[in-house]
Amino acid sequence: MAGIGFELRRILRRGSYLAMMEAYGYAGVVSSGPWLLSIFGILLLGFLAIGDHTARASVIQFQVSVTYLIAVSLILTGPLQLLFTRYIADMLFARQTRSVVTVLLTMLITALVPGTIFAVAALLLFFRATPWLYQVLMAMAFIELCGVWVLTIMGTSLKDYKALVSWYLFAYATVVALGLFLGRRFGLDGYMLAFVLGQGILLLGLGTLVIRQFPGFVQWPEHRGLRWYWSLALVGTAFNLAVWTDKFWFWFSPATSAAIIGPLRASPIYDVPIFLSYLLIVPGLAVFLFRLETDFVEAYDAYNRAIIDGGTYEELKSAKLRMLLATRSGLGDIAKVQGVTVLLAFAFTQPLLALLGYSSSYARIWLFVRLSG
Numbered sequence: 001m002a003g004i005g006f007e008l009r010r011i012l013r014r015g016s017y018l019a020m021m022e023a024y025g026y027a028g029v030v031s032s033g034p035w036l037l038s039i040f041g042i043l044l045l046g047f048l049a050i051g052d053h054t055a056r057a058s059v060i061q062f063q064v065s066v067t068y069l070i071a072v073s074l075i076l077t078g079p080l081q082l083l084f085t086r087y088i089a090d091m092l093f094a095r096q097t098r099s100v101v102t103v104l105l106t107m108l109i110t111a112l113v114p115g116t117i118f119a120v121a122a123l124l125l126f127f128r129a130t131p132w133l134y135q136v137l138m139a140m141a142f143i144e145l146c147g148v149w150v151l152t153i154m155g156t157s158l159k160d161y162k163a164l165v166s167w168y169l170f171a172y173a174t175v176v177a178l179g180l181f182l183g184r185r186f187g188l189d190g191y192m193l194a195f196v197l198g199q200g201i202l203l204l205g206l207g208t209l210v211i212r213q214f215p216g217f218v219q220w221p222e223h224r225g226l227r228w229y230w231s232l233a234l235v236g237t238a239f240n241l242a243v244w245t246d247k248f249w250f251w252f253s254p255a256t257s258a259a260i261i262g263p264l265r266a267s268p269i270y271d272v273p274i275f276l277s278y279l280l281i282v283p284g285l286a287v288f289l290f291r292l293e294t295d296f297v298e299a300y301d302a303y304n305r306a307i308i309d310g311g312t313y314e315e316l317k318s319a320k321l322r323m324l325l326a327t328r329s330g331l332g333d334i335a336k337v338q339g340v341t342v343l344l345a346f347a348f349t350q351p352l353l354a355l356l357g358y359s360s361s362y363a364r365i366w367l368f369v370r371l372s373g
Contacts, residue, residue: 031285041172062191073145078240079233100214115146126263137192144199151206167205284338292330299323
């Protein structure tokens with residue numbers, strides 16, 4: 001992700017407020033990735049379709065279905081994300097770029113094969129009472145999401161940030177546009193088909209960008225100096241479980257949830273504030289990309305070069321100090337930006353909920369979520 005950060009810095013060199021807004025806009029979309037954009041897309045689709053009261057039930061079923069797809073696919077692919085990220089990073093450092101596509105294909109197979117088996121097993125065990133077309137679309141969407149999370153890891157290392165953002169926006173604009181068109185005609189199946197087509201576009205686009213960035217023959221990497229850090233698989237699993245555990249707790253507690261479709265349950269009083277709060281972390285993520293990721297990596301590279309090139313002790317101390325200052329400055333900027341965002345959320349909670357068509361009863365828990373976040 002720091003690679004994109006370095007490219008975005010060129011926009012800031014123009015020295016205008018418009019350039020700053022453009023750079024942080026790109027950073028916000030890139031750092032948010034498909035996860036938050038998916039949430040934004042399904043919330044936007046629900047907002048645009050809210051005027052059609054006959055479609056309300058289908059929209060809710062669609063939103064809940066996609067939420068489960070995102071949650072479970074992230075948890076299932078969690079062990080792979082950091083594990084392969086570190087391995088590919090070591091490959092790039094060792095200048096084995098011609099082997100990146102091979103490792104990426106291996107990673108995709110490792111994600112998609114278990115994902116397919118899991119999807120089929122889950123549908124056979126828990127979704128037999130739902131329509132067959134809905135089951136097929138759920139399986140396709142789940143498998144696509146497993147691939148998207150894998151390719152997103154490589155996507156954030158690309159320098160062509162404009163192409164990356166364009167694919168993100170095009171894919172989710174497709175979901176919203178086709179969802180409005182197909183959903184009104186085919187209900188839940190139409191919404192799900194729109195999501196499947198949008199994710200297919202994103203999967204194809206990310207794959208194309210990665211192959212263009214790392215061309216070459218498919219070959220196995222040389223393993224000299226490369227190793228697998230298996231503890232990162234546990235970290236990736238623990239992280240995604242921690243993100244979603246509270247949601248599952250509310251979803252499957254009878255006192256706080258309701259049945260939506262098949263075995264899927266939802267907790268509207270909790271889900272809406274949570275997902276709206278996720279969207280409000282985008283400013284902090286954009287600052288993280290610029291200030292912490294990019295500045296720290298730049299200082300770290302200087303420290304690393306001093307070690308490899310036989311730098312003096314004073315050069316090492318100077319590079320270490322730059323890393324510390326980059327970390328402190330980055331965390332300080334994130335706290336400032338996210339703090340202002342939280343204060344604005346407090347000030348405009350009621351008008352924002354009214355604009356989006358949600359009940360004011362969501363206000364108290366939303367404020368709590370923003371404060372705890």
